[in-house]
Amino acid sequence: MKGIRGNEQPAGWLFVAPAVLILGLFMLLPILMALWVSLTRWNGQGSPFTGDVPFAGLDNYTRLFTDEGLTRQDFMTSIRNNAYYVFFVVPIQTVLALGLALIVNNRLLKGKGFFRTAFYFPSVTSSVAISVVFLFMFANGGAINAILSVFGIQGPQWFSDPRGLLHLLFEKLGVSPFLTDSGVFGLSWWDWLSGPSVAMCAIISLVVWTTSGTFMVMFLAALQNVPVQLEEAGMIDGANRWQRLRHIILPQLRPTLFLVITLGLIGTWQVFDQIYVMSQGNPAKTTLTPAFLSYRTAFRDFDYGSGAAISFVLFLIIVVLTLIQRRVTRERD
Amino acid sequence: MRRKLYGAALAAVLVATSACGSGFDDNGSATTQQSAGPADLKIMIASSGDAETKAVQDAAAAWATSSGSKATVTPAQDIVQQLGQALAGSTPPDVFYVDAARFADYASVGALEPYGESFAGVDAFLPNLRQSFTYDGKLYCIPKDTSTLALQINTDLWAKAGLTDADIPTTWEQLRSSAEKLKAKGITPLAIGDTRDRVGAFLVQAGGYWVSADGKQATGDTPQNVEALTYVQGLLKDGLAKYPKAMDAGWAGEAFGKGKAAMAIEGNWIKGALKADFPNIKYTVKELPAGPKGKGTLSFTQCWGVAAKSQFKQQAVAFVQAMTSADQQLSFSKAFGVMPSRQDAQATYQKDNPDDAAFVAGAQYAQGPVNAPKMDSVLADLDSGLQGLQNGSPATVLQRFDKNAKTALGG
Numbered sequence: 001m002k003g004i005r006g007n008e009q010p011a012g013w014l015f016v017a018p019a020v021l022i023l024g025l026f027m028l029l030p031i032l033m034a035l036w037v038s039l040t041r042w043n044g045q046g047s048p049f050t051g052d053v054p055f056a057g058l059d060n061y062t063r064l065f066t067d068e069g070l071t072r073q074d075f076m077t078s079i080r081n082n083a084y085y086v087f088f089v090v091p092i093q094t095v096l097a098l099g100l101a102l103i104v105n106n107r108l109l110k111g112k113g114f115f116r117t118a119f120y121f122p123s124v125t126s127s128v129a130i131s132v133v134f135l136f137m138f139a140n141g142g143a144i145n146a147i148l149s150v151f152g153i154q155g156p157q158w159f160s161d162p163r164g165l166l167h168l169l170f171e172k173l174g175v176s177p178f179l180t181d182s183g184v185f186g187l188s189w190w191d192w193l194s195g196p197s198v199a200m201c202a203i204i205s206l207v208v209w210t211t212s213g214t215f216m217v218m219f220l221a222a223l224q225n226v227p228v229q230l231e232e233a234g235m236i237d238g239a240n241r242w243q244r245l246r247h248i249i250l251p252q253l254r255p256t257l258f259l260v261i262t263l264g265l266i267g268t269w270q271v272f273d274q275i276y277v278m279s280q281g282n283p284a285k286t287t288l289t290p291a292f293l294s295y296r297t298a299f300r301d302f303d304y305g306s307g308a309a310i311s312f313v314l315f316l317i318i319v320v321l322t323l324i325q326r327r328v329t330r331e332r333d
Numbered sequence: 334m335r336r337k338l339y340g341a342a343l344a345a346v347l348v349a350t351s352a353c354g355s356g357f358d359d360n361g362s363a364t365t366q367q368s369a370g371p372a373d374l375k376i377m378i379a380s381s382g383d384a385e386t387k388a389v390q391d392a393a394a395a396w397a398t399s400s401g402s403k404a405t406v407t408p409a410q411d412i413v414q415q416l417g418q419a420l421a422g423s424t425p426p427d428v429f430y431v432d433a434a435r436f437a438d439y440a441s442v443g444a445l446e447p448y449g450e451s452f453a454g455v456d457a458f459l460p461n462l463r464q465s466f467t468y469d470g471k472l473y474c475i476p477k478d479t480s481t482l483a484l485q486i487n488t489d490l491w492a493k494a495g496l497t498d499a500d501i502p503t504t505w506e507q508l509r510s511s512a513e514k515l516k517a518k519g520i521t522p523l524a525i526g527d528t529r530d531r532v533g534a535f536l537v538q539a540g541g542y543w544v545s546a547d548g549k550q551a552t553g554d555t556p557q558n559v560e561a562l563t564y565v566q567g568l569l570k571d572g573l574a575k576y577p578k579a580m581d582a583g584w585a586g587e588a589f590g591k592g593k594a595a596m597a598i599e600g601n602w603i604k605g606a607l608k609a610d611f612p613n614i615k616y617t618v619k620e621l622p623a624g625p626k627g628k629g630t631l632s633f634t635q636c637w638g639v640a641a642k643s644q645f646k647q648q649a650v651a652f653v654q655a656m657t658s659a660d661q662q663l664s665f666s667k668a669f670g671v672m673p674s675r676q677d678a679q680a681t682y683q684k685d686n687p688d689d690a691a692f693v694a695g696a697q698y699a700q701g702p703v704n705a706p707k708m709d710s711v712l713a714d715l716d717s718g719l720q721g722l723q724n725g726s727p728a729t730v731l732q733r734f735d736k737n738a739k740t741a742l743g744g
Binding site for chain 2: 043044045046047048069070071074139140141142157159160162281282283284285296297299300301302303
């Protein structure tokens with residue numbers, strides 16, 4: 001390490017010290033503390049870092065997966081709800097954001113600035129304020145049901161309807177409940193196959209609407225980096241609009257697509273504030289999500305160990321899914 | 334290079350841990366240093382509004398002046414969470430409100446000082462309220478006030494449907510028949526909250542309840558409870574009762590205030606809410622209709638909890654003594670409309686508030702909330718069962734509750 005730059009190392013550490021200290025103090029340390037709490041039966045009295053706190057080992061984790069009981073059932077219900085939520089939100093918001101970006105990137109569009117602002121606006125508004133507005137819109141006599149009734153459709157009671165979409169579909173098709181006796185993790189297959197509840201659909205539409213603006217901006221930035229010449233070359237070769245989009249523009253957007261899907265996955269698995277404001281897990285636990293369940297377990301039941309364990313399992317889920325998604329969307333040469 | 338980075342990160346963590354360590358020192362709960370003489374009391378309240386905050390602040394100031402101590406009243410935004418943080422940091426407020434529904438959670442982890450046993454004049458407080466704050470046979474804290482459920486009737490809608498005072502229901506059968514008459518006129522008869530805290534009243538009227546009196550056993554799946562839930566389910570199925578959400582209301586009082594339902598089952602708090610939000614509504618308050626086993630209602634209450642880790646327990650108890658005197662309770666009830674928890678004060682209260690006769694009467698036979706620790710998620714699960722009661726099976730809801738409650742209660 002000796003040489004002309006050999007003595008720069010201490011200086012380097014000095015320069016990064018503030019960042020390392022702040023990250024260590026406010027991120028790494030609390031995470032490690034929470035990890036410790038998740039291994040204990042701490043009841044919230046006094047410090048969790050004394051000898052008096054009973055050590056639980058992996059009990060808090062095994063209770064989530066192997067022990068029959070309410071803890072596992074709640075946790076698995078929340079996983080199911082959140083999985084359906086992710087399954088709907090991520091693709092819809094990605095496609096919508098891309099579509100919006102393509103529209104406002106159009107060179108012939110008039111009033112571009114207006115549309116860009118309009119589409120981005122939901123993203124800069126506070127999520128609590130938007131949630132409250134949506135509560136009114138999805139009220140039984142609210143705007144959504146009023147519009148539906150114009151078309152002769154009787155809208156559902158959005159926030160008190162726990163029926164799952166897939167269950168409703170089965171009912172329409174005349175399929176009676178099946179596989180209700182067998183299942184995994186304390187939920188029957190029938191319960192796993194419920195689909196998002198009607199109440200969850202309202203939250204899904206809210207989240208799609210608010211976040212697609214942010215992702216539109218990312219797509220827009222990427223689109224403006226696509227050289228015009230490429231598209232012109234395609235035109236000369238006789239490619240139509242769809243072919244140009246599919247074979248010229250989309251491949252150029254691959255890194256952004258990866259970013260948008262990753263951010264989408266992470267954000268949707270962590271959904272909390274909309275749930276907290278709009279439904280608190282109701283009706284019939286169909287909008288319960290792991291993040292909200294973790295909060296409720298820790299701060300309402302004083303079961304801090306279990307609450308912390310839920311959040312670490314959630315963390316693992318996110319990491320694993322992101323790795324899988326990275327593998328799937330990796331560039332294949 | 335990489336190893337050095339890890340080393341540096343570890344060092345940073347160690348430094349940070351040791352710096353934090355001092356803040357987490359545990360003084361040991363059993364041996365909190367007690368100070369005599371003038372105290373600096375911190376009081377945390379879950380205030381229902383400005384009126385309550387001001388009344389408690391004034392009362393605390395008066396006590397502070399006469400006792401030579403200091404008393405700071407802080408209204409909490411979310412008392413469960415704020416207390417949780419304060420208890421975890423070993424610096425709880427000396428005195429705080431404890432809701433009966435959460436009481437057992439605090440008592441079971443040793444956060445509360447059981448001062449109730451030796452409290453002067455403890456017998457003046459209503460026995461069923463004292464029961465709400467008893468854990469393992471020990472009275473932990475003194476109820477500060479109470480409210481009970483009663484039946485509110487919108488007199489205009491009542492008259493519009495051609496009903497008279499004779500139709501005011503005093504039994505389940507009458508409730509049903511009056512409701513049918515209202516429904517025939519296109520009026521939604523009854524608004525009832527979709528939680529155990531409302532539906533539970535029917536269980537009491539049928540002679541059952543969710544848990545045994547000592548709070549140690551789940552008693553959900555009994556014939557009485559099934560009968561009660563089947564009755565409520567019948568009302569819901571026939572459109573004779575509706576949950577507030579089905580009427581676009583946050584709670585039954587809102588549906589009632591908007592005139593969407595002719596009757597509601599709510600507690601004393603509905604008075605203030607209606608006065609503030611729907612001042613023009615005309616209504617009367619009656620006792621809840623009696624079931625097969627007679628009258629029954631639910632009571633809600635909070636107590637003045639004293640922290641086990643307080644440095645000023647003696648002064649804190651003296652403070653509670655001042656806050657729960659008959660005169661003070663009556664002045665609180667004037668200020669923000671709560672019902673006194675003392676029997677001697679209730680008589681005066683009834684004289685001053687003749688409209689509240691039904692609430693006061695209910696206080697005599699009311700059943701308190703489920704009084705057992707670790708039950709919050711079980712009860713939340715029960716609530717979601719009740720939300721789906723209309724299409725569910727009462728027995729299934731009750732069996733599920735029993736199963737979950739048994740695990741939580743360790744029985």
